[in-house]
Amino acid sequence: MAVEELPAVRKVVLVGNPNVGKSVIFRLLTGNYVMVSNFPGTTVEVSRGKLSLGGLNYEIVDTPGVQSLVPQSEDERVTCEVLLQEKPDLVVQVADAKNLRRTLLLASQLVEFGIPMVLVLNMMDEAQERGIEIDTRGLSNLLSVPVVETVAIYSKGRRQLLQAMQNTAAPRDPLRESAATQYVYSVLNGSGSIPGALAVEWLSLGDSSFRNQLESSLGAVAMDRLGYAQTSYSEKSRRSLVRDLAQSRNDFLDLSVATYKKKREGKLLEADASSASRVWLVLLIAGLSLFVWNEFGAMLGVWTPYAAVTRRVAAMLARQPGTGGIFSALLWSKASSGRGQFGLVLEVLHFLFFIAPVVIPFGILIARSKKFTHEFGILSRRALTGIPILLCVLLLLYEFVGYTGAQTLVGFLEDIVFGRYLIPLLQRIVPAGFLFDLIVGKYGLVSMGLVYALAIVLPVVGTFFIAFGLLEDSGYLPRLSILSDRVMRWMGLNGKATLPMVLGLGCCTMATITTRVLNTRKERLIATFLLALGIPCSAQLGVIMGIAASFSSAATLTVIGVVASQLLLVGFLSSKLIRGRASEFIFEIPPIRTPQLRNLLLKTGYRIKWYLKEAVPLFLYGTVVLFAMDKIRVSGQSVLEWVQVALAPVLTGILHLPAQESSAFVLGFLRRDYGAAGMFQLARTGMLTAQQVVVSLVVITLFVPCLASFLVIVKEQGAKRAIAITSFIVPFAVAVGAALSWVLRTFNITFT
């Protein structure tokens, strides 16, 4: 019974240009969070959610952004496939109200499907700021679809959108009357209802794999007729059908934009140079000077305010009795690290001297002054100002992730929460024996697995996610792609590849999937390869920063220099060796926007949840494997010792590292950050010399992709390539490490 009594699910597809806010609308409709940033191409996969409205159930589908429905890259193709194969009941086109021409280009293609449609003009606030007025009623008549104005991030216009979704009808194709389009439909003559003019353009792409897909969804008859339409048209009129179709579309767009869009000039930058903004600007400049002084003063050994204040406070703290409960431990923990003592008091000092003086006035200016925001957008993409800005951003990132994350939070969690309270407590409760070893022993689930996952990696990854989220939402990252295009092209990529590369600093797994935004197979392969080879993930990066902070800055620079030069070299060689074509750099640069706290928190929360779900179980499995290797004995020695013996020629012989590090490398196979965490502990407990630290960092950075990213590479590029990539990387990493180790020892560079 009753199968047909189930309420029918209406399928709604969200379609739109990149970075217009489809994913924000998706959240508005379904309540599901999908990654939202101010970066074109954040969504590369389809997401689905549910909505019930007026007694009906809807399935909402969020798609990757497209410039037009004639797809240019893999993520754009996904959207076409959804429209062709899933036969949606309703299309919601989300548009940037500022860009009417591009909106109508897509709209004029979408209406050809004949699916009921709603046009959402999003970001109306930005359009108004720029003095743009749009005749929505006129547009609505033109296409006979409802047109809704929204500001999705503030949930403005949600009610109107829901209303519009409930009363829709078939749209009107304003191009149907043009001669070329009419010709196409007269030839097709009812062989299925297909978007004829669009299909002609698809065929003209000459992409054979896409052609096969089209054939399966359009049918062979229609394909034949389309082909016939093209040849017969050009025989008759000596003109090309595709060109004429494009011409009539362009004429339509020119006319419509002229009719429905009005612009008053120059409203954006009017009179917001209030005196308050000027005060903040002065504060920002002062803060930046203080930041630069503290940062470079320390490197050059010059007197700096921060060092002076820290010394006095540390001396004061040293006179305190320093015992007592968690409260005093939190305030002035005395665990030692590279920068001396730390604890909440010193952390606040660090924040006051490094992060606050720059970030607070900057944040206020970005939030308050449209003019500042606009100017910053310009300065950050020019070479002369953009590179110093990039350096400042990197240094701030370093202070936040490398100090706040990798020093303070790690110190607090590892030394105090786990070291002083949790583990001693467990050690008292758990009876000695096998269980004790398994939980709190040398390779215990808590004492190693959880300490690595929660006390070492989580704070680092968490702080990175916050910082990266801010960069993403501000719209700064696309400007980086302008600065980096020339370098990227040297490696057979282009500026567009900056997103996957920078995202790789978060986690290579996510980044490998994001390579889909790249246009050619060659670019995707090179980007995947470089990600696997030498882009350290945030945990590694945090660990590198953490370790490096306790050694000299020369050591850090050596590590960065060696890794970067290897990336460039390998990128250059693979651009020559891998066959195929690199695409040209065309990239849309969104305006700088004020990051929304809500989105930042949601996004960071989402990523941390993802980390806990993906990584923590692996950390625990890894610990169990190590535990087993330690316990199982083969002819008098444990398996782990055998592994150490087996690795010894490489590890101690070639790389001149201590044998204990072999467990870090074994873990590195599982997850890079896990391996790095193991090394972090060795370094913190003083088991490595500065030279060994540098070599280890280089080797572990270049070392194999972790299990998770290996599996993703298999999924995206196939097993053969994944294995080829890995079998290049392992010997290469060791070779580079060996060469570096030899150079450092021969020239007796000790970094002290």
Added chain:
Amino acid sequence: MEFIVGKLPEQMAEVLEAIWTLEEKGQDKLDDILRESAVQVTDELLTTLQEQDLITMDGERRVRLAKAGRSLAERIIRRHRLAERLICDVLGTHVDDSEGAACEFEHLLAEGIADSICTLLGHPRFCPHGKPIPEGNCCRKTQEELRPIVVSSDQLDVGESGKIAYVCVPEHARMLKLSSLGMVPGNRLKLLQKWPSCVLQCDETEIAVEERLAKCIYVRREGRLGR
């Protein structure tokens, strides 16, 4: 024996043109040339060309341009493709219809006029079919005496804007990409920055493009003629 291009018999010019076009496609067989050429290629004609050291032919019936022939062919091709550009861009005729007119035009253009037209059009690098236009003296001159009205978008001053005159990308797919971003003839374009990458503003969108691509977008300057 020195030829002035305009004085070269029309048939000989057509043959040289055919050889050049095939060479671009990597072909040099005589049979292909017989097919490609717009005029009847007689043995007599081939002999004359060989005698005048314009072409060479080997035992396998492969035809090459000799030094003198090459420089002649270069100038013929240049005039033909410039004529196509002129007919397409200035007269607004469709590419597919320009071919016949261009063929006749090329024989009428004197050398000096070709350079003037080249300057007027902003020294275009490709013909409407996407084939390269050989450089002339006017393109090589570093100091341009006459500021062209139509320039490639990377030659605008920073902050200067103009209307797109034509977009010349050999591949249809990339043309689509540009047009979907709003870079189509008639739209206004503003150059925001040149280095490290060009940034163009089209409508309300800022678009970063590499120099090579910016060179393919030709813009009619606004509000200034000549210097």
